[in-house]
Amino acid sequence: MSDASKPAGFYTLKTLTPGAAQLHKLSALLTLLLLVFGFALASPAFLSVNNTLTVLLQTSVIGLLGIGMTMVIITGGIDLSVGSVLALSGVITGMSVKVGLPVVPAMTLGVIAGGLCGAFNGFVITRLRIPPFVATLGMMLIARGIALQLTGAAPISQLGEAFGVLGNGALFRVVEMRENGFPRVVFPGIPYPAILLLIVAIGAAYLLRRRQIGRHIYATGSNEEAARLSGVRVDSAKLYAYVMSGALAGLAGNVLMSRLVTAQPSEGVMYELDAIAAAVIGGAxxxxxxxxxxxxxxGAFIIGILRNGLNMAGVSAFIQQIVIGFVVIGAVWIDQIRNRP
Amino acid sequence: MTEHPLVEMIDIEKHFGGVRAVEHVSLDLWPGEVVGVLGHNGAGKSCLMRILSGAMIPNGGEIRVGGQPVQFTEPNDARAVGIETIYQTLALADHLDAPKNLFLGRELKTRFGNLDDARMLEEAREVLARLNPNFKNLRDPVSSLSGGQRQVIAIARAIYFDTKILIMDEPTAALGPSETAMVADLIRQLRAEGIGIFLVSHDMHDVFDLCDRVVVMNKGRIVGAHAIEEVSKDDVLSLIVKGELPADWSARNLEAAQ
Known part of the structure; x- marks a missing residue:
């Protein structure tokens, strides 16, 4: 073997070869670039500034849900309630605004409501020892039911302009007034949801990689009994992950409802699947x-761009579901292959 | 000689529903002593050791460390008083690398409370090199390491911190001959440093090679506790299997004493 005769070269090669996890991420990134390339060819409007911003906006909701989902999945669990919690949080925020609370405290209340749903999930899973699938399936119904009951299943509208800023505003937006009195958008700016997603992503990555709680979340999912025997409070780690997932679902709910400037109790159905797909495609x-x-x-961008690109290409929503279903199965299949001994 | 034993377990009881796993067991351990804990599978020895390591809460009895009564409700309580355990399963998180496993639950942090991975890597490199100079795969997930390397990580984790009492559950069961010899050397070295060791083992050769005392359990009770010079391998086997010494034991022992 040439490896044996050149040990130094062998080691360099080994350190340069990416691990299985990096390989998966690399293939996902490649898929993302191929998608962008393909859709750009199919529709010239796809790469326009406006559409890029639309993708950013759409992806930010999936991304926020996906980050919380990732934490839960790393612990070895699953959170099926995020779509419903998203709706409940939006409704709580909307109702708070309606009774006269300013927008920021109202949104904070919505996020806290999401966090409480997550805490309930965590309590049921760690104390009552109910499997995460069942516990969060229950919360999926509970949160949706509360949202529908509170609103009588009717959307809450006329929430005022300030409520719409988070979802529709943008940083560095440049608008000039034309002589005829109509505004002209010079640069549409970076949407607030995209900025929010970036901040949350950096914060979550920091928690997972540089803080003890993050290390314990990984250890809990890797080998729960070993983590427990090593002195890791596995129940706290799980609780933390579910609270984060619930609170981020609440945040995503506020972004979404703010964008619609309406609190919709029936919003977010099946969003949990997009979030799980984003995490799994991304290598979780x-x-x-x-x-x-x-x-x-x-993963979130792959899902977001798939949906947007298929929309732009005029593919029906039904076909989109079929495509994304196959993409998720494909991603898990690749994961299986790479883990096969 | 110290006044108190390192640890005393007094009248420990543990039952699961109607099954009595440990019944009225009392056991102590002195500095620099290696005590072999033997018995069938299900004789209660693992259960007793799990109680001492804080992984299981007893239904009755008392544990004293250095003469002081202690209560363990989780493994960290036992580790806080210097009781470390090497589990037969090794208790490693497969997806994490060696330094992360070594410091799991006791991570080193920087001034700002961040994980100090650079320092943990350096410390791990040092302690692992002492046990096995060939240990180089510090950044690989431990699932990709050999059985011997994994064992080394588990041992390193147990002796890196300020250990006074070490519980080793079948430490050589998964090892080859050279690695077994390494573990045996390590046990002698730790004993010389005054650490007390409970050695749970099926390997009669290891037990007679390393232990100062043997304690044999049968059906949740201690059926024999003897200095290693007092008994032969056949005597110990008889205790394990039948729960009693051979009929001619006391006569033989008297003879030997004269």
């Missing part, structure tokens, strides 16, 4: 211990 393993924020971001 459903058996726990593996996953990361950067991968999930790539």
């Amino acid at each position: 393993s459903l058996s726990g211990g593996v996953g990361g924020v950067s991968g999930t971001m790539i």
Whole structure:
């Protein structure tokens, strides 16, 4: 073997070869670039500034949900309630605004409501020892039911202009007034949801990689019994992950409802599947211990761009579901292959 | 000689529903002593050791460390008083690398409370090199390491911190001959440093090679506790299997004493 005769070269090669996790992320990134390339060819409007911003906006909701989902999946669990919690949080914020609360405290209340739903999930899973699938399936119904009951299933509208800023505003937006009195958008700016997503992603990555709680989340998902025997409070780690998932679902709910300037109790159905898909496409393993924020971001953009690109190409919503279903199965299949001994 | 034993377990009881796993067991351990804990599978020895390591809460009895009564409700409580355990399963998180496993639950942090991975890597490199100079795969997930390397990480984790009492559950069961010899050397070295060791083992050769005392459990009770010179391998086997010494034991022992 040439390896044996050149040990130094062998080691350099080995350190340069990416690990399995990096390989998965790389292939996901490649898929993302291929998608962008393909859709750009199919529709010239796809790469326009306006459409790029639309993608950013759409992806930010999936991304926020996906980050919380990633934390939960790393612990070896799953959170099926995020779509419903998103709706409940938006409704709570909307109702708070309606009774006269300013927008920022109202939104804070919505996020806290999401966090409480997550805390309930965590309590049921760690104390009552109910499997995450069942516990969060229950919360999926509970949160949706509360949202519908509170509103009588009717959307809450006329929430005022300030309520719409988070979802529709943008940083560095340049607008000039033309002589005829109509505004002209010179640069549409970076949408606030995209900025929010970036901040949350950096914060979550920092928590997972540089803080003890993040290390313990990975250890819990990798080998729960070993983590427990090593002195890791596995119940706290799980609780933390579910609270984060709930609170981020609440944040995503506020972004979405703000964008519609309406609190919709029936919003967010099946969003949990987009979030799970984003995490899994990004390399998170459903058996726990593996996953990361950067991968999930790539996954969220793949889902967001798939939906947007298929829309632009005039593909029906039904066909879109079929395509995304196959993409998720494909991503998990690739994961299986790479983990096969 | 110290006044108190390192640890005393007094009248420990543990039952699961109607099954009595540990019944009225009392056991102590002195500095620099290696005590072999033997018995069938299900004799209660693992259960007793899990109680001492804080992984299981007893239904009755008392544990004293250095003469002081202690209560363990989780493994960290036992580790806080210097009781470390090497589990038969090794208790490693497969997706994490060696330094992360070594410091799991006791991570080193920077001034700002961030994980100090650079320092943990350096410390791990040092302690692992002492146990196995060939240990180089510090950044690989431990799932990709050999059984011997994994064992080394588990041992390093147990002796890196200020250990007074070490519980080793079948430490050589998964090892080859050279690695077994390494573990045996390590046990002698730790004993010389005054650390007390409980050695749970099936390997009669290891037990007679390393232990100062043997304690044999049968059906949740201690059926024999003897200095290693007092008994032969056949005597110990008889205790394990039948729960009693051979009929001619006391006669033989008297003879030997004269």
